[in-house]
Amino acid sequence: MPNRPAHRHAPRTASEQFRRTSFGRIALLCLFLCLLLQPAGPALAERPCLTVGVERIDYPPYGSFRQGGYEGFARDLLDSFGIEHGYTMVYVALPVKRLYQEFLDTRTLDLKFPDCEEWNRSKRKGIKIFYSVPVCEYTDGILVKPENLGKGMEAIKTLGVIAGLKPWLLVPPVDKDAMKVSENVSVSGLLGKGIRDRVDGVYTNLMVASHLLEERGYKDKLVFDPDLPHATGHYHLSTIDHPLILREFDEFMKTRTELVDSIRRKHGIDR
Structure with missing residues (x-):
């Protein structure tokens, strides 16, 4: 298993001690899962374990944490990469804010997606x-x-967002002092707020919203307003300590296009 950097300073407060103890428990849990999931015998040393930090939210078709497990496009893609290169992938699902802490601050995770x-x-x-x-x-x-389509940002007095995410990267930028932000830990919860008029708009991934609305029988209850600010980009796999593994993943994406495209089609994700 890849090495983890040691903490540089001893905890100074009781709250810091608690946080670091919690981080340590996560690291031990990851180690336990690695040992549990790896095959027995000589193959054990040949299959290093990689911990992948993912968001603990229902985010179909990209990746969802449902019934205690992680599933979706990202799971199928990363599992396929792991099998091809001899890695055991362990998915650590965390709330968005905590995920950033684990990945950027304490470095208990090998990879992060998205x-x-x-x-x-x-x-x-x-x-x-x-x-x-x-x-x-x-x-x-x-x-x-639908009845509010085309009314502009002036009609958005309260905007619903996922907890830990901020909509200021929209183009053109949103004036964060001109409206309130209402956070929720799930996209489904945000969509419910929009349907029940508890927020004036919901900021989220359009494909995820479409999947969840149709899944719950609320298709067309909320619609995307293309005249409002929005953001387009790409999801990436990231790492701090393992650039060589990322290079292997890049090669996998370039050379195994048929496999990758089949996983895309399975989950309805266009190239």
């Missing part, structure tokens, strides 16, 4: 992070009720 260097730039400052080739494209935008 990631993008444009997200939370202030937290990344001074840290050398390596990013893979683009894995898939995304569009984040604002969904409103």
